Amino acid sequence: xxxxxxxxxxxxxxxETRRTKQKYTKYPYEISVGKIFCDKIGDEMLTVTNPFxxxxxxxxxxxxxxxxxxxxxxxxxxxxTSPTLQKDVRKGLDWFRANNAEAYMKLLD
Numbered sequence: 001x002x003x004x005x006x007x008x009x010x011x012x013x014x015x016e017t018r019r020t021k022q023k024y025t026k027y028p029y030e031i032s033v034g035k036i037f038c039d040k041i042g043d044e045m046l047t048v049t050n051p052f053x054x055x056x057x058x059x060x061x062x063x064x065x066x067x068x069x070x071x072x073x074x075x076x077x078x079x080x081t082s083p084t085l086q087k088d089v090r091k092g093l094d095w096f097r098a099n100n101a102e103a104y105m106k107l108l109d
Contacts, residue, residue, distance in 0.1 A: 002026060007062055012037045020062055024099050027062070028091040029069060036065045050107045057106045066092045067107065
């Protein structure tokens with residue numbers, strides 16, 4: 001299992017360099033692929049709703065950015081025939097299982 005540490009990123013809303021308070025395994029994508037947003041106070045929790053079950057879960061900015069990539073890839077018209085999109089989804093799902101299994105079960109399983 002990969003060691004968990006803070007993730008450093010440039011915020012998509014204020015362009016400041018941020019470091020997560022939570023410890024995670026490595027971000028599964030190039031940081032430039034997903035926009036990561038914070039509030040100016042720190043790591044704000046964002047409420048996300050499972051579109052199929054209606055269940056809600058609070059995610060950090062890092063978690064929400066990965067969730068958005070997963071969901072966005074799955075809604076692309078050519079997702080079922082694109083190995084690249086399927087690989088991106090798999091990377092995100094694996095990351096969630098290792099870093100926030102409860103969110104994975106409520107939002108992605």
